[in-house]
Amino acid sequence: MTLQPRIPGLRLLARAATGLTYPLAPADYLLPFTQGSARIEAVTKPAPGVVTLTLRPRQRLVHRAGQFVRVGVDIDGVRHTRCYSVSSPPERTDGRFTITVKAIAGGRVSTYLAERVEVGERLWVDAPSGDFVLPEMLPERLLFIAAGSGITPIMSMLASLDARAAMPDVVLIHAASTEPDLIFAAELAALAARHPSLHLHRVLSRDGGRLTRERLAALCPDWSQRETWACGPEGLLAWLEDHWQGAGVGARLHVERFRPRWTSNLSGEAGRVSFRRSGCVVPSRGDRSVLELAEASGLAPAHGCRMGICHGCTATLKSGRVRDLRNGQTFGDEGDRVQICVCAPVGDVEIEL
Amino acid sequence: MTAYTHLSPAEIEAFGRELDAIRDEVKASLGARDAAYIRRLIRIQRMLDLSGRALLFAGVLPPAWLAGTALLSVAKILENMEIGHNVMHAQWDWMRDPKIHSSTWEWDTACPAAQWKHSHNYMHHTYTNVVGMDRDVGYGILRMSPKQRWRVWNLGQPVYNAWLAILFQYGVALHDVEFDRVVQGKKTWREAWTQLKAIARKTSRQTLKDYVLFPVLAGPFFAYVFAGNLTANLVRNLWAYAIIFCGHFPAGAHTFEPEAVANETRGHWYLRQLLGSCNIRGGKLFHILSGNLSHQIEHHLFPDLPSNRYAEIAPRVQALCAKYGLPYNSASFTRQFGTTLWRVLRLSLPGGQSLEPAPA
Numbered sequence: 263m264t265l266q267p268r269i270p271g272l273r274l275l276a277r278a279a280t281g282l283t284y285p286l287a288p289a290d291y292l293l294p295f296t297q298g299s300a301r302i303e304a305v306t307k308p309a310p311g312v313v314t315l316t317l318r319p320r321q322r323l324v325h326r327a328g329q330f331v332r333v334g335v336d337i338d339g340v341r342h343t344r345c346y347s348v349s350s351p352p353e354r355t356d357g358r359f360t361i362t363v364k365a366i367a368g369g370r371v372s373t374y375l376a377e378r379v380e381v382g383e384r385l386w387v388d389a390p391s392g393d394f395v396l397p398e399m400l401p402e403r404l405l406f407i408a409a410g411s412g413i414t415p416i417m418s419m420l421a422s423l424d425a426r427a428a429m430p431d432v433v434l435i436h437a438a439s440t441e442p443d444l445i446f447a448a449e450l451a452a453l454a455a456r457h458p459s460l461h462l463h464r465v466l467s468r469d470g471g472r473l474t475r476e477r478l479a480a481l482c483p484d485w486s487q488r489e490t491w492a493c494g495p496e497g498l499l500a501w502l503e504d505h506w507q508g509a510g511v512g513a514r515l516h517v518e519r520f521r522p523r524w525t526s527n528l529s530g531e532a533g534r535v536s537f538r539r540s541g542c543v544v545p546s547r548g549d550r551s552v553l554e555l556a557e558a559s560g561l562a563p564a565h566g567c568r569m570g571i572c573h574g575c576t577a578t579l580k581s582g583r584v585r586d587l588r589n590g591q592t593f594g595d596e597g598d599r600v601q602i603c604v605c606a607p608v609g610d611v612e613i614e615l
Numbered sequence: 616m617t618a619y620t621h622l623s624p625a626e627i628e629a630f631g632r633e634l635d636a637i638r639d640e641v642k643a644s645l646g647a648r649d650a651a652y653i654r655r656l657i658r659i660q661r662m663l664d665l666s667g668r669a670l671l672f673a674g675v676l677p678p679a680w681l682a683g684t685a686l687l688s689v690a691k692i693l694e695n696m697e698i699g700h701n702v703m704h705a706q707w708d709w710m711r712d713p714k715i716h717s718s719t720w721e722w723d724t725a726c727p728a729a730q731w732k733h734s735h736n737y738m739h740h741t742y743t744n745v746v747g748m749d750r751d752v753g754y755g756i757l758r759m760s761p762k763q764r765w766r767v768w769n770l771g772q773p774v775y776n777a778w779l780a781i782l783f784q785y786g787v788a789l790h791d792v793e794f795d796r797v798v799q800g801k802k803t804w805r806e807a808w809t810q811l812k813a814i815a816r817k818t819s820r821q822t823l824k825d826y827v828l829f830p831v832l833a834g835p836f837f838a839y840v841f842a843g844n845l846t847a848n849l850v851r852n853l854w855a856y857a858i859i860f861c862g863h864f865p866a867g868a869h870t871f872e873p874e875a876v877a878n879e880t881r882g883h884w885y886l887r888q889l890l891g892s893c894n895i896r897g898g899k900l901f902h903i904l905s906g907n908l909s910h911q912i913e914h915h916l917f918p919d920l921p922s923n924r925y926a927e928i929a930p931r932v933q934a935l936c937a938k939y940g941l942p943y944n945s946a947s948f949t950r951q952f953g954t955t956l957w958r959v960l961r962l963s964l965p966g967g968q969s970l971e972p973a974p975a
Binding site for chain 2: 278281282284285286290291292293294295336338339340341342343540560562564565574
């Protein structure tokens with residue numbers, strides 16, 4: 263229950279309500295009567311294997327352009343949670359927002375959303391988060407680089423700039439493997455037609471037009487002077503980061519990853535992992551996350567993003583040390599709260615799961 | 616352990632592997648149908664709770680008071696048994712729904728969930744019916760096995776037993792404090808004090824809800840709501856007590872010496888769970904109202920499989936018992952509860968070795 267603390271009567275009422283529903287919160291009391299926090303109102307297919315879901319949340323979604331939401335979906339009775347960028351702008355006024363999902367081969371949630379969901383189904387959507395956003399004070403010149411489904415947060419940003427009638431000098435490099443794979447091609451073309459200051463470049467890798475340093479320099483000669491937002495596959499983001507850092511302008515590049523970037527050396531110290539609550543002990547080579555090990559041994563720990571963002575999976579370390587796979591650092595004191603989706607055991611570990 | 620059975624160690628392990636196979640098969644088949652079951656049950660429980668409490672506001676009319684009290688009693692029974700007990704057993708963790716998860720569930724009774732999960736899921740389910748290890752064998756106040764030494768104060772246990780039934784939720788709440796071990800110096804007062812504070816916190820909130828807030832909300836009908844809530848809690852206490860005592864104490868149930876669990880294998884553990892547990896026969900509604908503890912044998916063999924599956928597992932377990940020549944203790948409520956009460960009476964006096972079943 264979120265209530266305005268300034269209204270004392272309401273506050274008292276809320277406390278009384280909590281007393282009446284104890285040990286549950288009043289909202290939790292009614293939760294079983296809801297199937298999810300957002301209803302799917304429309305399903306469209308903007309490109310092959312891609313779906314845009316128009317969602318109406320029960321409570322208005324307040325987000326910044328570029329942020330993502332955690333989306334939970336029940337598949338065969340099991341809740342699966344993934345993060346998806348909001349692809350519509352915050353200025354949208356009809357109480358709805360969209361997410362745009364590309365089916366990944368073998369991706370259980372993305373294929374379900376892209377192929378099986380129907381209008382009327384409900385999803386569990388959490389509060390938005392993420393710092394891949396535009397600053398309050400817009401820079402004069404911007405560069406966006408999007409590849410594949412990486413266009414989704416950038417689409418939200420561009421639509422937001424359009425809605426605020428505040429389109430600065432923007433270069434968008436929009437990459438995909440073929441022309442039909444360009445998500446939002448029509449919408450972006452319409453935006454570019456409306457705003458002469460928006461320069462749209464399409465890069466199609468299947469035609470040999472892969473984005474390279476040379477190609478970048480040709481399309482946007484002043485790239486190093488532009489505040490840049492980039493989103494796409496790891497291969498692209500990795501070289502962009504090197505390139506910007508090499509030019510001494512690393513701080514100007516903002517990236518959004520859909521998957522975590524593991525440290526290059528994943529092999530760790532082998533040992534045994536004890537899941538204390540379930541009494542299960544499994545061998546570990548130190549190269550897989552605690553979450554993956556738990557799932558492989560039949561446990562189903564609560565979790566969310568699987569990339570270290572949402573803290574939906576944190577569990578208490580009882581003994582041993584773990585390695586954060588994102589940066590390779592090891593840590594571990596008894597009682598540490600460990601994000602099990604991005605931490606691998608180092609040697610023997612006991613964890614409260 | 617071999618003292619309790621005619622089976623050879625190899626046969627015991629084979630028996631265990633067959634049970635493992637049942638478990639794996641059921642686990643792999645869990646899906647949307649099961650998820651729908653528990654969600655629907657929680658919705659029904661909430662509606663019973665709301666309508667029961669609403670009717671009690673009109674409690675000045677006798678039919679409304681009776682109906683309200685009955686609905687609230689059933690709501691509390693469902694919440695504690697088929698929902699709370701089973702959710703806290705992690706039976707529904709596989710759904711990964713953070714709101715129906717063993718780590719987050721808190722229930723409508725005096726005992727804090729965290730303490731319950733220790734005394735029940737760990738102590739009772741691991742060391743079932745092992746005298747001196749499973750605290751459910753008499754709850755520290757009753758002599759429930761001839762293996763327990765008789766003391767003079769056991770003469771009063773029919774009376775203690777009646778009070779335990781009436782105040783069952785508080786008995787359960789104090790269970791994990793282990794006063795006897797504190798007195799013996801095996802557990803520190805500080806530890807016990809921390810637990811007692813948690814129990815006091817929860818009990819006071821529960822008391823505030825049922826005996827102050829809801830009655831006050833009824834204004835002039837304070838007394839009717841108060842009496843309805845008191846009755847519903849009492850009905851829940853008596854029902855939970857009766858079902859739970861039928862789980863491990865009817866005639867034929869084995870109790871064990873601590874030596875039985877030394878170096879125990881998985882097969883032995885299964886066998887001990889079977890020999891120490893008893894089922895109650897009944898219809899579908901009875902099973903749900905008993906939290907499927909009427910399938911106590913299946914629950915003890917597979918404590919974390921969803922309870923809605925116990926009914927379909929039961930015939931397979933029974934067939935397995937027949938194959939290995941093992942007993943399968945299943946009988947009517949009257950027989951199971953009657954022999955349990957007889958055990959309470961008989962063991963209030965010294966001896967009682969005749970209650971020990973023959974080796975299985």
